[in-house]
Amino acid sequence: MRLTRYFLPVTKETPADAQIVSHQLMLRAGLIRQTAAGIYAWLPLGFRVLNRIEQIVREEQDRAGAIELLMPTIQSADLWRQSGRYDAYGPEMLRFPDRKGTEMLYGPTNEEMITQIFLGSVKSYRDLPRTLYHIQWKFRDEVRPRFGIMRGREFLMKDAYSFDLDEDGLKASYEAMFVAYLRTFARLGLQAVPVKAPTGPIGGDLSHEFHILAETGESAIFYDAALEDISRDELLSADAATIARLTSLYAMEEEEHAKVAECPVPAERLRSRRGIEVGHIFAFGTKYSASMGLSVQTADGTSLHPQMGSYGVGVSRLMGAIIEASHDSSGIVWPESVAPFRVGLINMRADDAKVTSAADDIYSRLQNAGVDTLYDDRDERGGAKFASMDLIGLPWQLIVGPRGLERGVVELKNRATGEREELSLESALARLTA
Amino acid sequence: MRLTRYFLPVTKETPADAQIVSHQLMLRAGLIRQTAAGIYAWLPLGFRVLNRIEQIVREEQDRAGAIELLMPTIQSADLWRQSGRYDAYGPEMLRFPDRKGTEMLYGPTNEEMITQIFLGSVKSYRDLPRTLYHIQWKFRDEVRPRFGIMRGREFLMKDAYSFDLDEDGLKASYEAMFVAYLRTFARLGLQAVPVKAPTGPIGGDLSHEFHILAETGESAIFYDAALEDISRDELLSADAATIARLTSLYAMEEEEHAKVAECPVPAERLRSRRGIEVGHIFAFGTKYSASMGLSVQTADGTSLHPQMGSYGVGVSRLMGAIIEASHDSSGIVWPESVAPFRVGLINMRADDAKVTSAADDIYSRLQNAGVDTLYDDRDERGGAKFASMDLIGLPWQLIVGPRGLERGVVELKNRATGEREELSLESALARLTA
Numbered sequence: 001m002r003l004t005r006y007f008l009p010v011t012k013e014t015p016a017d018a019q020i021v022s023h024q025l026m027l028r029a030g031l032i033r034q035t036a037a038g039i040y041a042w043l044p045l046g047f048r049v050l051n052r053i054e055q056i057v058r059e060e061q062d063r064a065g066a067i068e069l070l071m072p073t074i075q076s077a078d079l080w081r082q083s084g085r086y087d088a089y090g091p092e093m094l095r096f097p098d099r100k101g102t103e104m105l106y107g108p109t110n111e112e113m114i115t116q117i118f119l120g121s122v123k124s125y126r127d128l129p130r131t132l133y134h135i136q137w138k139f140r141d142e143v144r145p146r147f148g149i150m151r152g153r154e155f156l157m158k159d160a161y162s163f164d165l166d167e168d169g170l171k172a173s174y175e176a177m178f179v180a181y182l183r184t185f186a187r188l189g190l191q192a193v194p195v196k197a198p199t200g201p202i203g204g205d206l207s208h209e210f211h212i213l214a215e216t217g218e219s220a221i222f223y224d225a226a227l228e229d230i231s232r233d234e235l236l237s238a239d240a241a242t243i244a245r246l247t248s249l250y251a252m253e254e255e256e257h258a259k260v261a262e263c264p265v266p267a268e269r270l271r272s273r274r275g276i277e278v279g280h281i282f283a284f285g286t287k288y289s290a291s292m293g294l295s296v297q298t299a300d301g302t303s304l305h306p307q308m309g310s311y312g313v314g315v316s317r318l319m320g321a322i323i324e325a326s327h328d329s330s331g332i333v334w335p336e337s338v339a340p341f342r343v344g345l346i347n348m349r350a351d352d353a354k355v356t357s358a359a360d361d362i363y364s365r366l367q368n369a370g371v372d373t374l375y376d377d378r379d380e381r382g383g384a385k386f387a388s389m390d391l392i393g394l395p396w397q398l399i400v401g402p403r404g405l406e407r408g409v410v411e412l413k414n415r416a417t418g419e420r421e422e423l424s425l426e427s428a429l430a431r432l433t434a
Numbered sequence: 435m436r437l438t439r440y441f442l443p444v445t446k447e448t449p450a451d452a453q454i455v456s457h458q459l460m461l462r463a464g465l466i467r468q469t470a471a472g473i474y475a476w477l478p479l480g481f482r483v484l485n486r487i488e489q490i491v492r493e494e495q496d497r498a499g500a501i502e503l504l505m506p507t508i509q510s511a512d513l514w515r516q517s518g519r520y521d522a523y524g525p526e527m528l529r530f531p532d533r534k535g536t537e538m539l540y541g542p543t544n545e546e547m548i549t550q551i552f553l554g555s556v557k558s559y560r561d562l563p564r565t566l567y568h569i570q571w572k573f574r575d576e577v578r579p580r581f582g583i584m585r586g587r588e589f590l591m592k593d594a595y596s597f598d599l600d601e602d603g604l605k606a607s608y609e610a611m612f613v614a615y616l617r618t619f620a621r622l623g624l625q626a627v628p629v630k631a632p633t634g635p636i637g638g639d640l641s642h643e644f645h646i647l648a649e650t651g652e653s654a655i656f657y658d659a660a661l662e663d664i665s666r667d668e669l670l671s672a673d674a675a676t677i678a679r680l681t682s683l684y685a686m687e688e689e690e691h692a693k694v695a696e697c698p699v700p701a702e703r704l705r706s707r708r709g710i711e712v713g714h715i716f717a718f719g720t721k722y723s724a725s726m727g728l729s730v731q732t733a734d735g736t737s738l739h740p741q742m743g744s745y746g747v748g749v750s751r752l753m754g755a756i757i758e759a760s761h762d763s764s765g766i767v768w769p770e771s772v773a774p775f776r777v778g779l780i781n782m783r784a785d786d787a788k789v790t791s792a793a794d795d796i797y798s799r800l801q802n803a804g805v806d807t808l809y810d811d812r813d814e815r816g817g818a819k820f821a822s823m824d825l826i827g828l829p830w831q832l833i834v835g836p837r838g839l840e841r842g843v844v845e846l847k848n849r850a851t852g853e854r855e856e857l858s859l860e861s862a863l864a865r866l867t868a
Contacts, residue, residue, distance in 0.1 A: 007501050007564055009555035033551055035506060035513070036538070041551055042504040044566075050504070067441050070476040070484070072469060072588045073507060073571055074540075079469070096530030098587075099575045104470070106508075117467055117475055121443035130441055132478075137507055137571070141533045153532075154506045 001341070002363075003376045007044050009033075010388050020216045022323035023148030025332050029392045031319075038145025038153035045392060046319070048340035050156065053318050054135055056187050056337060057158045064180040066131040066160050071113050073137055077103035079112045083291045094141045106139035111310055114161040115288045118306075122163070125298045128306060129169050131177070133160035135315060147216070150276070150320035160311040165298070167285075170307035174206060174283045177311040179238045181210055181279050182246075186235035188318060189335030190325060193227055193275060195251045206283040209253070211275025214324035221275040223251035224265045276321045283309040332393030333416050341374040343432055344394040346386070348401035350379040359400040362410070362425065369433040390415065398428060435775070436797075437810045441478050444822050454650045456757035457582030459766050463826045465753075472579025472587035479826060480753070482774035484590065487752050488569055490621050490771060491592045498614040500565040500594050505547050507571055511537035513546045517725045528575045540573035545744055548595040549722045552740075556597070559732050562740060563603050565611070567594035569749060581650070584710070584754035594745040599732070601719070604741035608640060608717045611745040613672045615644055615713050616680075620669035622752065623769030624759060627661055627709060629685045640717040643687070645709025648758035655709040657685035658699045710755045717743040766827030767850050775808040777866055778828040780820070782835035784813040793834040796844070796859065803867040824849065832862060 009030045018024040026032045031046030042050055058068065077095065080086035094106040107113070114132060122128070135158045145153050162173035178194070185192035190212050197207040211221050227249050234242060250265045253275075257263070263270060288294070289305035297303050319338075326333045336342065343366060347359035359377065366373040374394060376385050382401070389397050399411040409422040412431065423431070443464045452458040460466045465480030476484055492502065511529065514520035520539075528540040541547070548566060556562070569592045579587050596607035612628070619626035624646050631641040645655050661683050668676060684699045687709075691697070697704060722728070723739035731737050753772075760767045770776065777800060781793035793811065800807040808828060810819050816835070823831050833845040843856045846865065857865070 004560075005499065005501075005564075007503070007555070007566060030555075033554065035547055035550070036508070036510040037536070039506045039508055039510075041506060041547065043551075044501050044503045047502060047504045065439065067439075067478050068481060069441070069478045070481045072473045072475060074470070074473055074573065074588055076470040076473075091533045094530070094532065096528070098528065099525045099577065102471070113469055113475065116469070117477075120467065121441070121464075126438075130439075132441060139508065143533065154508055 001374050003374065003378050006374070008392075009043070010391055012387075018148060020147050020150070020324070021327060022150060022216070022320040025323055025327060025391070026148055026320070029332055032149060038142055038151070040149055040152055040154070045340045049319055049334070049338055050316060052338040052340070053188065053322075054156070054158075054315050057184055057313055057315055058135065060180040060184040060187070061133050061158065061160060063183075064131070064176045066133045066177075066180075068134060069132055070134045071107070071110050071117075071136060073106055073139070075105050075107045075110075075113060077105055079116060080105065083112050083115075083288055085112065092140045092142065094139045107136075108138050108140050109310070109312070110134070110136075110159055111161065111288050111308075112292065115292045115294050115308070118163060119292065119294045122296060125165055125296050128296060129162065129164045129173055131160055131162040131173055133158060133311075148320060149316050152316070155314065156316040158313040158315050162309040162311070163289075163306040164308075165296075165304065165306065167307055170283050170285070170309055171206075174281065174309050175240055175243055177281055177309070178208070178243050179240075181281065181311075181313070182235045182238040182242065184313065185210065185212070185278070186232050187337055188322060189337060190278075190318075190322060191228075192278065193221060193223055193251050194246055195221060195223075195253055195275070196247070196256075197253070197280065198256060208247070208281050209277050210279035210281075212278050212321040212325055213273045214276050214321065215274055216324050217274030217276045219275060219277075220254040220272050221251060222254070222257040222263070222265075222270060222272050224249040225269045225271050227251060228271070276317075276324060277314070278318050278321050279311075279313045281309065281311045283307075327393070330387070331391035334393045334395060336395050339372075339393070339395050341372040341394050343371055343373045343396045343398055344389045344392070345373050345375045346382070346389060346397060346399045347375070347377050348382045348385070348399060350377055352402055355400060355402050355405060358405055358425075362398065362400060362429070365429055366432065369429070371432055396432060398432070435808050437808060437812050440808070442826070443477070444825055446821075452582060454581050454584070454758070455761060456584065456650070456754040459757055459761060459825070460582055460754070463766055466583060468582075472576055472585070474583055474586055474588070479774045483753055483768070483772055484750060486772040486774070487622065487756075488590070488592075488749050491618055491747055491749055492569065494614040494618040494621070495567050495592065495594060497617070498565070498610045500567045500611075500614075502568060503566055504568045504570060505541070505544050505551075507540055507573070509539050509541045509544075509547060511539055513550060514539065517546050517549075517722055519546065526574045526576065528573045541570075542572050542574050543744070543746070544568070544593055545595065545722050545742075546726065549726045549728050549742070552597060553726065553728045556730060559599055559730050562730060563596065563598045563607055565594055565596040565607055567592060567745075582754060583750050586750070589748065590750040592747040592749050596743040596745070597723075597740040598742075599730075599738065599740065601741055604717050604719070604743055605640075608715065608743050609674055609677055611715055611743070612642070612677050613674075615715065615745075615747070616669045616672040616676065618747065619644065619646070619712070620666050621771055622756060623771060624712075624752075624756060625662075626712065627655060627657055627685050628680055629655060629657075629687055629709070630681070630690075631687070631714065632690060642681070642715050643711050644713035646712050646755040646759055647707045648710050648755065649708055650758050651708030651710045653709060653711075654688040654706050655685060656688065656691040656697070656699075656704060656706050658683040659703045659705050661685060662705070710751075710758060711748070712752050712755050713745075713747045715743065715745040717741075761827070764821070765825035768827045768829060770829050773806075773827070773829050775806040775828050777805055777807045777830045777832055778823045778826070779807050779809045780816070780823060780831060780833045781809070781811050782816045782819070782833060784811055786836055789834060789836050789839060792839055792859075796832065796834060796863070799863055800866065803863070805866055830866060832866070
């Protein structure tokens with residue numbers, strides 16, 4: 001993409017109302033724009049990152065055998081009355097009448113709806129187990145939206161729902177999602193700590209939250225230092241044994257930790273850091289299947305209420321968490337897996353025909369090789385271009401200038417390490433297309 | 435995908451409340467499920483088709499140089515007051531206060547928001563022209579939702595917005611979108627007729643609707659028979675000359691046609707068929723840029739209000755239009771470009787180890803070759819499997835049965851033509867992976 005044809009409104013000023021670094025950087029790097037309190041538009045660069053995060057989440061759901069569908073954003077209040085949650089849910093739920101006065105709501109979650117869909121489709125034990133998921137916009141009418149998209153009102157969430165015949169089945173579905181989450185966060189370049197969670201209003205007896213460790217997290221997490229030793233490779237090849245090991249290690253949110261009479265972790269191994277919650281999984285059994293009358297026939301002709309679980313990931317929130325975990329004083333440092341473009345190509349002298357012709361040629365070659373490239377072809381000073389590229393945080397910068405070209409070299413900069421290298425054009429291309 | 439692990443609730447019964455064939459087939463083939471009046475969930479098979487349509491729309495927008503972003507579903511009423519449309523818009527707009535009493539709405543379109551975003555980002559003529567688009571859920575509170583997703587309340591739409599320095603620029607942007615639309619509909623396997631439209635409340639002086647000809651269309655279209663002679667190849671390579679030719683041919687909606695004093699088309703060339711509106715483009719000039727105070731600096735230091743246009747495609751509605759245009763008495767006949775799977779593999783005897791082993795092997799080979807395959811591995815009668823496959827309308831059916839296997843052959847059926855052929859397994863695979 002040529003910057004002269006793109007839409008990338010970056011700014012130098014740090015927005016006064018943005019308190020945390022991810023919010024500041026997302027505004028400055030032209031990723032998002034606020035359109036109302038707690039509501040944001042995803043500008044082209046931010047939209048690309050959102051898509052990449054979403055795609056990794058999707059691939060890991062598919063890999064776990066979950067099946068994607070898409071439920072609507074607007075639901076009827078009557079549906080929520082069937083489970084008894086309509087009155088139980090707080091004012092975070094956006095409720096309104098439609099033009100005929102029918103009570104509607106903007107869905108904050110979909111347990112009722114998926115149970116209703118299942119109810120109309122599945123009659124027999126042979127159709128179980130199934131895990132269904134969707135990635136859809138949700139609304140939570142926060143009284144005090146803040147931290148940009150980290151605690152906005154309209155947000156993108158992946159929510160999955162499992163249906164099993166018995167508790168063993170539910171446990172297996174829960175573990176499959178646990179594995180999917182470990183792999184998802186590892187692929188996003190994040191270190192996520194699974195924390196045993198109280199099950200609260202959703203019910204059931206098994207629940208974990210996944211927290212990204214970052215200074216700006218909402219709550220403190222107390223955990224066994226051994227959790228820090230788990231490698232990315234181990235997470236990427238996670239299985240039931242990995243989960244058993246992980247969940248045997250102590251990790252609690254502040255509030256729950258305070259309730260523990262005697263912490264099982266020796267003081268020298270107990271760590272405390274702040275965490276950003278990016279995922280939450282629940283096994284809640286028959287809470288919805290029983291209240292909404294979902295039954296399936298068993299092999300012996302009797303019927304039962306399926307055992308259910310639900311599994312959420314804050315897709316849009318993950319972008320904030322990634323930035324909180326990966327930035328420096330110059331800007332964002334995207335992990336390769338979610339970077340909006342892999343390479344930022346900088347033409348140092350757009351007013352010099354020779355340099356421009358060389359940079360244009362490199363751009364075509366990168367494009368032909370399928371390397372996502374943002375080409376800064378603007379007629380601007382080099383310094384401004386460097387600052388913008390550092391701010392938007394693409395993994396590689398390829399710098400083409402008149403002095404280098406005379407010597408037959410270009411400069412390749414690694415955004416994460418800051419390392420710069422002079423290379424022949426061919427070597428640089430070989431490196432980036434490898 | 436194995437059907438024994440999928441979620442595909444097909445039904446034989448024609449739903450009583452579905453009046454048109456696309457609505458009936460979408461319910462019967464397990465593509466959608468109604469969750470409230472005029473609101474639908476997209477079941478896994480329907481979601482796959484929706485994605486394919488969306489992707490073709492996206493590719494043609496990108497090809498036209500439009501840049502994708504994503505605006506939120508919920509907007510503030512104040513934004514719409516700036517353009518004066520808040521009070522002008524009818525009760526189809528879903529309006530509600532949030533928990534603090536701020537007036538909000540579920541966006542039916544985004545002219546105001548994109549103008550606001552542009553206003554905060556672009557100052558100079560050098561940043562024009564630009565066309566931005568998004569593909570997002572919209573809500574239109576229809577008083578009488580009907581025809582399934584064809585006239586539902588929550589629907590997916592692609593809307594693009596162009597910004598130009600002058601009217602010539604606007605004309606070029608308009609033509610680029612016109613070309614994108616012709617290509618999009620041709621790729622979707624549809625014959626679309628561009629109809630000159632009255633500009634109405636959106637203002638401006640240039641507007642076209644794109645109608646798919648189908649018996650169940652909402653309005654009659656009167657047009658020159660010469661429009662039927664335009665080939666798919668011509669549409670796929672459309673340019674300004676194609677548009678000039680197309681728009682020179684008479685095509686009017688009923689109501690506008692009735693106002694024409696003397697129809698320029700000789701009676702023997704005048705056709706009348708019903709049309710489903712799937713796209714609408716407008717050049718409206720400075721209506722929003724002027725009312726919302728969007729100005730850019732020109733090269734000579736003065737400033738001007740950009741000339742704007744907006745360009746909509748009904749993405750979810752297209753699925754209904756495709757089915758209306760492509761079905762038979764047995765079910766849907768998907769064009770290859772949007773089919774949820776390319777091949778339906780039928781195991782005729784899941785209780786026969788030899789047949790199942792052969793079918794399993796074919797399934798792996800199709801998967802390895804990257805052919806999207808839905809594998810009916812259920813232990814059901816062949817007749818029921820045939821009926822389901824015809825209903826869901828995948829382009830190819832590959833049938834593996836005991837008698838054929840003895841002779842070393844499988845059967846390949848083309849859903850559109852109904853043609854069946856016995857082939858060696860290798861020939862069948864070669865055909866499907868070609």
